[in-house]
Amino acid sequence: MPSLSFAPPSLCAPLLLSLPPTVTHLDVPPLFRSRFVLGGYRQVGQPWQRYLLSLLQLHNDSLTVWSPLLAAAVVSLRFLMFAVLAGGGVLGFRLQGPEGQGLSADVSSLPLVLYVFSALAYLGCSAAAHLLQPHSERAHYSLFFLNNVGGAIYLYSCALALHLYSSDAAWTQSFLGKIFLPAAAVLSWTSCAASCYVKVRSGWTCTFHRKLYSLTTISSISPIFHRLATHSWTSSPTPSLHLLQVALSLLSAFFFSCSSPERLSPGSFDFLGHSRQLFHVLLSLCTVVQQEALFRDFLWRRPALARLFGAERLLLACTSFLWLTSCCGMAALALRSRLQNRTSTAAEA
Template identity: 35%
Template sequence: MATIVMEKIGRVFISLQQIREVPRILTEAAPSMPGTVRDTEVPSYFRERHVCTGYRPLNQHWKYYFLSLFQRHNETINVWTHLLAFLILLVKLRQLSETVDFVSDPHSWPLLVLVLSSLIYSAFSALAHLLGGKSELYHYVFYFLDYVGVAQYQYGSAIVHFYYAVDEGMHRHVSGVFMPLATVLSCLSCLGCCFGKYCNHNLPSWVRKVCQVVPSALAYMWDSSPVAKRLLSWSSSSNDPAISYHFGQVAFFLSCAFFFTCPLMEHCLPGRCDFIGQSHQVFHVFLSCCTLCQIQASYLDFVARRELYSSLHGSSEAALFVGLYALTLVVCSMIAAIMLRKVQRMLDSRNKSN
């Protein structure tokens, strides 16, 4: 028995050793891949505050940026945090599909929207950090796509909070406006993020942060208001299996909001967080944890509060809210496309003047 166990441990060790060799094998397979450069060697709009090295050179072949997934640079951790989150969410979706009838149960559709919107934002974020360094145009393309992903995830959060977490009193007051306003705020969030990125050349960095943070903060406060009301009215004597996950998602979100707005790690250790330790990396980790807590809380509400939400929401409301999700996705995509046209005009004008 001991021999069998030792053989299995040895196989695992060998497998781990092989995985660790992947970056070296890829580097040897593509010896012409250029190394990273300093911040002074890339345009200002690619630079992150207090991140001095690890930037990938611009205008390389697409193959270089895809293979840089296994290269050490200052975006490696940002890519992998959301790529791993995407894979975990896929596993979570498969687990949920074993117990939830996403096809014929309309009451499950808000939960499905949340999981799908989580998959989309994590995938778009990973793409932005992986491929957004190719050129100035593609920097805008992929980050606008990232903002679309964030906005539609905000709507996904709103739909589960209003559908599963709301109580009767709040539902009476906001039932006709909650989801339409959530759609408007998601679109404004996308517009603010895209506009802040577009004006990156002309405005101070704090103005860009305001454009990105204020609409998103308003959307979060509105979308999470049913959860906030529920947490404030919670007592220790109540039996609520989802409450700890709701507390968790709020705590993780507030933490990731702090690290998004304040580059604390880089500021305290300038030049030492170029590869790992950046505040944005911590933001990614906390956001992924927030999403997982949110999905679990929504699933537990879906199971435990069915009598309540089925009485509050008519059979056609779930389909209506899914339709609003599709509308949110379309409008946010249009906003990104319009802003991208403005970017192309700006770049064309600059090239002509040069």
């Protein structure tokens, strides 16, 4: 007689079988559609747990969710390794030597900590927004507003960290270097407010905010352009990482500002390869590479950082990050309130 084997059933199989199949763009409201993506949509209005389980389901946002999640895990682990093994400091503080007691403030590491925090915030908000947004119209708007805030503070933290750790000293003292951080803050806030406003007004059908975000992305890494163009690569520990960072940033900005390749063949890139997925994959890779470059530049410049900028200026720069975060949050909340008022008025009518 043939032998029979009884394998234990998969724990995930019954849960995945309970998920409804993906549908076409005709089966979801226009708000939840992406241009030139015709299939792979999850049904709207399902319970929260089904969208959480859809993390293991193949749909047109699978790669968009997994790429920032994996990048967040890499960023977290690498930061912990850096803080413990390389003496990077934890939360802007470090242990004093045997002659000291308690903790001593390490102001020079605060911008780096803010960068890591903002990177994790952006990656987490991005993954949550694309995973959970089909739940309802209210969830869709709220999650993407939060995602816009995370993206804005991440871009400003990039500008702040690159300005302090990676820019050339001559560029920092130039007129462009002196107005760089205020200009980066204004562009980041404008990008956040414009993205939220466009979402309220047209639900992403307008592409102006995409071009503005791409411009902000490029401007945030502009110190690297100058450094790569004017300095010998042998004078820095991170030229190849910065070059790779620039390439990934430009590519991610390109795919975010256009709807290619799905524009060329609608329906062919629904599950894999459309511009939204490519943007998130490239930006996630850029964040990992950028963090590694900043770690090395931080250790390279750390001894002279307080002398070059001064402790007060470093603290002021970190305060500007908190100010920008508050401004972006207030802009998102104001537009969300306007959206709720519009919805209430329409329901009463």
